[in-house]
Amino acid sequence: MESTASQAAATTTDWGEKAWKLLASVRRESPLVQCITNYVSMDLMANTLLAAGASPAMLHSIDEIPDFTPCAHSLCVNIGTLSPSWLPAMKAAAALSSKLGKPWVLDPVAVGASSFRMKACLELVDFKPTVIRGNASEIIALSRASASTDSAKGVDSIHDSLDAIEAAKLLAQTSGSIVAVSGATDIVTDGKQVVGAHNGVAMMQTITATGCSVSALITAFVAVDKLHALDAAISALSIFGVAGELGMKMAKGPASLRMHLIDSLYGLDEAAVLSHVKITSLS
Ligand SMILES: Nc1ncnc2c1ncn2[C@@H]1O[C@H](COP(=O)(O)OP(=O)(O)O)[C@@H](O)[C@H]1O
Ligand SMILES: Cc1ncsc1CCOP(=O)(O)O
Numbered sequence: 001m002e003s004t005a006s007q008a009a010a011t012t013t014d015w016g017e018k019a020w021k022l023l024a025s026v027r028r029e030s031p032l033v034q035c036i037t038n039y040v041s042m043d044l045m046a047n048t049l050l051a052a053g054a055s056p057a058m059l060h061s062i063d064e065i066p067d068f069t070p071c072a073h074s075l076c077v078n079i080g081t082l083s084p085s086w087l088p089a090m091k092a093a094a095a096l097s098s099k100l101g102k103p104w105v106l107d108p109v110a111v112g113a114s115s116f117r118m119k120a121c122l123e124l125v126d127f128k129p130t131v132i133r134g135n136a137s138e139i140i141a142l143s144r145a146s147a148s149t150d151s152a153k154g155v156d157s158i159h160d161s162l163d164a165i166e167a168a169k170l171l172a173q174t175s176g177s178i179v180a181v182s183g184a185t186d187i188v189t190d191g192k193q194v195v196g197a198h199n200g201v202a203m204m205q206t207i208t209a210t211g212c213s214v215s216a217l218i219t220a221f222v223a224v225d226k227l228h229a230l231d232a233a234i235s236a237l238s239i240f241g242v243a244g245e246l247g248m249k250m251a252k253g254p255a256s257l258r259m260h261l262i263d264s265l266y267g268l269d270e271a272a273v274l275s276h277v278k279i280t281s282l283s
């Protein structure tokens with residue numbers, strides 16, 4: 001019993017150190033993160049990246065991709081307000097990132113809501129995202145690769161993240177991507193190993209674009225450690241959750257939490273990260 005407890009303590013400490021090192025790398029290297037995202041999330045995503053020390057660029061014109069995407073360190077593609085005219089730029093940027101060996105992240109917002117979204121996502125998955133991050137309903141829908149309309153309520157999840165573990169593992173195996181599911185427990189898997197981050201506060205769900213923003217944060221983290229995308233993804237999720245926990249201490253509701261979350265992310269220091277990060281193995 002005693003040795004199990006000390007092993008668990010050691011593991012927790014390792015994850016805290018790993019998460020801190022990754023955040024410190026983002027602050028030091030300030031990776032340029034290209035985001036092709038929805039109209040709702042542009043502001044919060046860009047501010048999340050800035051608060052973490054990264055450099056956001058919300059460039060989505062297909063005419064700029066050949067010049068700009070090779071200069072970016074990573075790419076985040078988010079289909080939240082998808083329309084047919086945006087899809088070619090998303091595919092071109094994803095294809096170029098893959099070809100150049102640059103990490104990229106797909107956020108399949110509301111993928112189960114229409115066959116248009118599902119088809120677009122499946123086409124984007126063919127360009128081998130480094131990480132796919134969605135809520136439980138999105139990951140379940142994408143994993144089933146069907147356009148079923150009963151697996152989500154628009155952009156929000158109707159499932160618990162833990163219900164999506166098997167779907168996430170299957171999607172990771174079929175796509176070759178690291179798959180991340182956000183929720184009360186954030187889950188990340190490579191198809192075999194499953195890790196969970198137990199941070200955050202429930203009120204984060206009542207701020208629009210927190211999911212999009214954590215996908216952007218994952219994109220910044222994989223930019224500084226693309227060879228360890230699972231570690232980068234779970235660390236980013238945990239760090240964002242810690243910022244939510246600290247922000248909640250000063251917040252009166254969703255609007256002030258939005259502000260304090262960004263301030264807390266900006267102000268995170270090593271002691272806060274080491275004492276708050278809660279990442280465990282779930283496999
Ligand atoms: N019940 C919860 N408790 C703590 N944190 C949560 C909870 N639900 C969501 N979060 C956090 O809120 C953020 C957005 O996640 P989520 O709401 O699942 O994404 P989406 O906005 O894409 O549906 C993530 O950082 C996640 O960890
Ligand atoms: C409300 C809404 N509608 C289309 S995109 C969007 C934002 C979704 O953001 P998130 O998935 O982070 O809640």
Ligand SMILES: [Mg+2]
Pocket residue numbers: 109110134135155211212
């Ligand atoms: Mg979302």
